Amino acid sequence: MKHDHGDECGSTACTKRLSALREPIDAIDRQIVAQLQERARLVLQIGAFKREHGLEGRDPERENEILHKLGDACEGPLEASHVREIYTAILRTSLGIQEAAADRSLRVKQRNRPGNGSVRVGSVIIGGSAPVMFVGPCSIESPEQMERIAPAVARLPGPKILRGGAFKPRTSPYAFQGLRHAGLDILHQTATRHGLASVTEVLDVATLDAVAASADMLQVGARNMYNTELLKALGRQGKPVLLKRGFMSTLEELMLAAEYILAEGNDAVVLCERGIRTFERATRNTLDISAVPLLKNETGLPVIVDLSHALGRRDILVPCARAALAAGADGLMVEVHDQPEQALSDGFQQIDLAELERLGLALGLGGTAAVMTGATP
Ligand code: PEP
Numbered sequence: 127m128k129h130d131h132g133d134e135c136g137s138t139a140c141t142k143r144l145s146a147l148r149e150p151i152d153a154i155d156r157q158i159v160a161q162l163q164e165r166a167r168l169v170l171q172i173g174a175f176k177r178e179h180g181l182e183g184r185d186p187e188r189e190n191e192i193l194h195k196l197g198d199a200c201e202g203p204l205e206a207s208h209v210r211e212i213y214t215a216i217l218r219t220s221l222g223i224q225e226a227a228a229d230r231s232l233r234v235k236q237r238n239r240p241g242n243g244s245v246r247v248g249s250v251i252i253g254g255s256a257p258v259m260f261v262g263p264c265s266i267e268s269p270e271q272m273e274r275i276a277p278a279v280a281r282l283p284g285p286k287i288l289r290g291g292a293f294k295p296r297t298s299p300y301a302f303q304g305l306r307h308a309g310l311d312i313l314h315q316t317a318t319r320h321g322l323a324s325v326t327e328v329l330d331v332a333t334l335d336a337v338a339a340s341a342d343m344l345q346v347g348a349r350n351m352y353n354t355e356l357l358k359a360l361g362r363q364g365k366p367v368l369l370k371r372g373f374m375s376t377l378e379e380l381m382l383a384a385e386y387i388l389a390e391g392n393d394a395v396v397l398c399e400r401g402i403r404t405f406e407r408a409t410r411n412t413l414d415i416s417a418v419p420l421l422k423n424e425t426g427l428p429v430i431v432d433l434s435h436a437l438g439r440r441d442i443l444v445p446c447a448r449a450a451l452a453a454g455a456d457g458l459m460v461e462v463h464d465q466p467e468q469a470l471s472d473g474f475q476q477i478d479l480a481e482l483e484r485l486g487l488a489l490g491l492g493g494t495a496a497v498m499t500g501a502t503p
């Protein structure tokens with residue numbers, strides 16, 4: 127076939143002509159992309175400015191204005207609707223890069239924190255070379271009970287922290303609610319007597335000062351992970367915080383909960399995976415092992431695993447503990463009671479003192495050999 131420019135279709139001359147027509151298109155595309163890059167740089171600057179000044183990231187009014195102005199100015203061959211379509215994509219992409227930059231700028235995602243990714247509680251370093259055991263009863267029940275348990279905790283090789291609930295967030299209002307202030311005193315006295323650091327849950331802002339005066343580390347329980355006023359108050363005080371994952375929370379939500387604490391100036395936050403609710407009934411919750419490396423990769427904060435509340439059973443504690451440590455956990459929480467069957471809360475999942483000793487041996491605490499080889503002594 128012959129074209130009106132005289133070249134045979136498919137001939138070398140035809141191909142040459144097409145290339146000549148395309149050449150300026152390639153040059154225009156390069157210019158458009160260069161301009162889009164310049165636009166993206168400005169978009170990121172604007173995003174940073176808005177963050178700095180606490181302004182809302184998205185401005186739908188401004189987006190509409192851009193779309194209308196550009197559409198109205200169209201002279202063809204592109205119609206207003208075509209230009210708006212192209213710009214809708216550009217605006218969506220711009221918002222995407224702004225949001226990604228905002229996410230990267232979160233404090234929880236920074237790695238240049240004091241302590242280099244570790245948190246100190248008394249003389250214990252969480253996120254150091256050895257895993258830290260958070261051990262003690264679900265609830266503090268009496269001075270005698272704590273006095274029977276604490277020596278076994280102190281005897282565990284390696285770093286450890288004595289746990290015990292004074293203010294208990296129970297599902298039923300008729301269940302044991304904890305010894306409250308009296309429990310705090312018992313924890314403080316027992317921990318001091320045995321040279322142990324202590325951690326206990328703080329339920330609300332009203333009791334925060336009392337809890338902070340008695341314990342070395344303050345725990346936010348799974349039910350309270352979304353209590354933003356409590357998180358902010360914890361950020362304004364100086365004690366380290368153990369932040370548990372809510373049982374229906376995504377990792378992003380857990381990280382943003384940590385951000386509340388960090389944003390108020392408290393960098394000493396340890397994250398805790400404690401199982402999430404799924405359809406599975408064999409365990410109390412489903413232990414999400416992937417949370418450990420994901421949180422460590424994304425945040426640089428220490429991450430521990432609460433085996434007791436995740437599993438709600440004792441028989442698979444050792445293999446799950448090994449899995450948690452193999453995944454990079456900086457510590458493990460285990461509930462321990464001298465007489466689990468008599469416990470006022472969570473008796474079914476607490477281990478006794480002999481089992482605690484065996485767990486320490488099985489995990490090779492104080493030395494890493496058994497963990498590395500998976501060997502059972
Ligand atoms: C606890 O550790 O005492 C506790 C209540 O755990 P969680 O908040 O994870 O249920």
Ligand code: MN
Pocket residue numbers: 264265435461471472
């Ligand atoms: Mn418990």
